[in-house]
Amino acid sequence: MSVDAGQRRRLEPDARREQILSVAVRLFGERGYADVSTGDVASGAGVARGLVNHYFGTKKELYLEVIRVMLTVPSSALALVPPGDLATRTESIVCWFLDVVSRHSTSWLGAINAGGMAGDADVDRVITEAVDVAADQVLTAVGFVEPNAALHAMARSYVGLATSTAREWLQRGDLTRAQVHNLLTATLLTMVDRVFPDA
Amino acid sequence: MSVDAGQRRRLEPDARREQILSVAVRLFGERGYADVSTGDVASGAGVARGLVNHYFGTKKELYLEVIRVMLTVPSSALALVPPGDLATRTESIVCWFLDVVSRHSTSWLGAINAGGMAGDADVDRVITEAVDVAADQVLTAVGFVEPNAALHAMARSYVGLATSTAREWLQRGDLTRAQVHNLLTATLLTMVDRVFPDA
DNA sequence: GCGCTTGTTGACACCGTGTCAACAAGCCGC
DNA sequence: GCGGCTTGTTGACACGGTGTCAACAAGCGC
Numbered sequence: 354m355s356v357d358a359g360q361r362r363r364l365e366p367d368a369r370r371e372q373i374l375s376v377a378v379r380l381f382g383e384r385g386y387a388d389v390s391t392g393d394v395a396s397g398a399g400v401a402r403g404l405v406n407h408y409f410g411t412k413k414e415l416y417l418e419v420i421r422v423m424l425t426v427p428s429s430a431l432a433l434v435p436p437g438d439l440a441t442r443t444e445s446i447v448c449w450f451l452d453v454v455s456r457h458s459t460s461w462l463g464a465i466n467a468g469g470m471a472g473d474a475d476v477d478r479v480i481t482e483a484v485d486v487a488a489d490q491v492l493t494a495v496g497f498v499e500p501n502a503a504l505h506a507m508a509r510s511y512v513g514l515a516t517s518t519a520r521e522w523l524q525r526g527d528l529t530r531a532q533v534h535n536l537l538t539a540t541l542l543t544m545v546d547r548v549f550p551d552a
Numbered sequence: 553m554s555v556d557a558g559q560r561r562r563l564e565p566d567a568r569r570e571q572i573l574s575v576a577v578r579l580f581g582e583r584g585y586a587d588v589s590t591g592d593v594a595s596g597a598g599v600a601r602g603l604v605n606h607y608f609g610t611k612k613e614l615y616l617e618v619i620r621v622m623l624t625v626p627s628s629a630l631a632l633v634p635p636g637d638l639a640t641r642t643e644s645i646v647c648w649f650l651d652v653v654s655r656h657s658t659s660w661l662g663a664i665n666a667g668g669m670a671g672d673a674d675v676d677r678v679i680t681e682a683v684d685v686a687a688d689q690v691l692t693a694v695g696f697v698e699p700n701a702a703l704h705a706m707a708r709s710y711v712g713l714a715t716s717t718a719r720e721w722l723q724r725g726d727l728t729r730a731q732v733h734n735l736l737t738a739t740l741l742t743m744v745d746r747v748f749p750d751a
Numbered sequence: 752g753c754g755c756t757t758g759t760t761g762a763c764a765c766c767g768t769g770t771c772a773a774c775a776a777g778c779c780g781c
Numbered sequence: 782g783c784g785g786c787t788t789g790t791t792g793a794c795a796c797g798g799t800g801t802c803a804a805c806a807a808g809c810g811c
Contacts, residue, residue, distance in 0.1 A: 363776050363789055385671035387586075390767060401791045406769055463671065471665040472584040506726035507735060513716020514739075518709040527705035536706060536747045540713075543742040548735045562758055562807050589798060600760045605800055753811080760805070767798090774791070781783085 370408045373398045374418055381419045382460045386470045391415070417475055423464035424483035426453055434494045439545065446494035447537045450487070450515055451530065458523045465516055487512045495545050503552035511544060569607045572597045573617055580618045581659045585669045590614070616674055622663035623682035625652055633693045638744065645693035646736045649686070649714055650729065657722045664715055686711045694744050702751035710743060 364372070376397040380389045391412050395402040409415035433449075434442055454461050465483070470476045488508035497504060515537055522528045528536075563571070575596040579588045590611050594601040608614035632648075633641055653660050664682070669675045687707035696703060714736055721727045727735075 361776075361790065366789075385669075387669070387672070392767075403792075404790060412768070466665075466670045470584075470586070471670050472662065473586075502726045503731060506720040506724060507731070510713060510717040510720055510735065513719075514709060514713035517712020517716075520712075521705040521709055525705060527701045532702060532706070532747075532750050535750055536709065536743070539742050539746040540739050543738050544735070547738040548731075551731050551734055560759065560807075565758075591798075602761075603759060611799070
């Protein structure tokens, strides 16, 4: 594991910053916000603690970067909804969500319920943005394109359902993927039928 | 506001404990976990900081007591599902949830997304218990009484939907109560029809 | 009033955070 | 190679929050 126990080495700012950030992502993913100190991140990167502050300012700013990384969906897997009737489009968007969330499950779920800092204004903003992206994915997939406030709110509610259901599946293990799939498709179909028209 | 700016007064342990706890509930409800220090709680109660530790041990234990208080639904309003067909029972349980969550909205929603400490094992345990209670309410209301693990998980997922929807209503204001009511009843009915039989 | 119980206090040590002047690694011109 | 410069990097410092604990005193019984 001795990556480089040598003397102090000089790295380019971008490289050093990214290295520290990757260590922070790993540590914050494993433990909560309060249980990880900037000293842990620093020693994990083989670096003085002050350097963390030098690159990221404050611990909270570092954490914001971390959850931003955790919640950023690789744009390669961004939606690509196939044409077809409502049922098949619903199927595909549910499968897309399940794939994304299961691929990097620990980090995504850990960040979504904000491993240690929900309630903070800045953290909530970053999480809300990620939820909004997912909600837009859902809306476009089922064919709603007009930007209605109530519609967005309903879509965010559905993302909340998807998140809590994924947690039951991946963290608790009390549901199978098939059950989750069925739950999310059935509810989304009825929301399109009976709830979205309200907005 | 000078409740008693007099000399140090001697209270019975239960009274003092409850007084400090009420101050902590108010402060943690207003601000997050990290933004409230034990010194704030102590000075808010007109008491030395050490006394907070004397009664509650550590700050986290105090916080656990606080969210336990916040999430405890007054047992007077506990369920009371009227007999009738599935539609009316669904209506009543949704109305019950909306009443409970709107009555003490700030504290309940603030605690559910764990105003500053989600991810912590003990905090998550308390929240999970509260969600389990609500899930049981839903299950008994719609007539499922056998204790199936998958069924409980699905009910918890639904509570997650209800929570996120209530947040859109009470915190964001992008949904009306009628829209929330419609969303939750429609989705619950389809879950009873098409999802719960999977478990 | 005296003494005892015990609720209450203030000081102490410890830890994590953020700042900052000083250091040195690496590159350039010579 | 060698001085000088830029700048990535460090360690020490001050500050604030937390938990502990011996000492204090409020109130009760005698």
